Amino acid sequence: MTSIHRHDTDKELVTKLRQDDEAALSEIYERYWDRLFVVAANRLGDPQEAEECVQDVLYKLWRLRETLHIENDDLSGYLAVSIRNQVFNRRLKRHRERLRVAEYETTDAGHPSPELVLIAKELQKRIDRAINNLPTQCRIVFELSRQEGKTVKQVADQLAISENTVKYHLKKANRDIRESLDLSVWLAVIYYFFQK
DSSP states (O other): OOOTTTTOOHHHHHHHHHTTOHHHHHHHHHHHHHHHHHHHHHHHSOHHHHHHHHHHHHHHHHHTTTTOOOGGGOHHHHHHHHHHHHHHHHHHHHHHHHHHHTTTOOBTTTBOOHHHHHHHHHHHHHHHHHHHTSOHHHHHHHIIIIISOOOHHHHHHHHTOOHHHHHHHHHHHHHHHHHHSOHHHHHHHHHHHHOO
């Protein structure tokens, strides 16, 4: 059966998707399924998991269609980032399950496994990027409080601003960082870095 949107551009498909057009989602599925699957399968090495990742990405695309923000309506770029994030989350989940089964055993006399080190590095890179993207004042407040361990009062005194302003910046920083990371990544961040 020929899709009614076969000749539409990606930008037109995004517009129609936002208008609850299920046929637009079907066309996106037809157009992008294979390449999303190849990316996921290459990184996961498991066709079934790769298929689930692609399904999750497309389901999320449909579920968030009304509030969807795609930079310059670049559907291809959006889907590429989405599938990479989905694969990362799947690998993180896989690793956490292994840790649970192994009761958090470590290799080489207490050294973390290479996979855990890789995940921790990737998480740290994402956190650093999110912090660097904060507005300047907000970033400074966050770094003084969270990275140098200063109290709200100490930060306020050092920067000559009110304690309420410090609290506002901390709230905004936490919200912006959370929003820039997928929920599962944020939970992993809390687990790996703040539960030590």
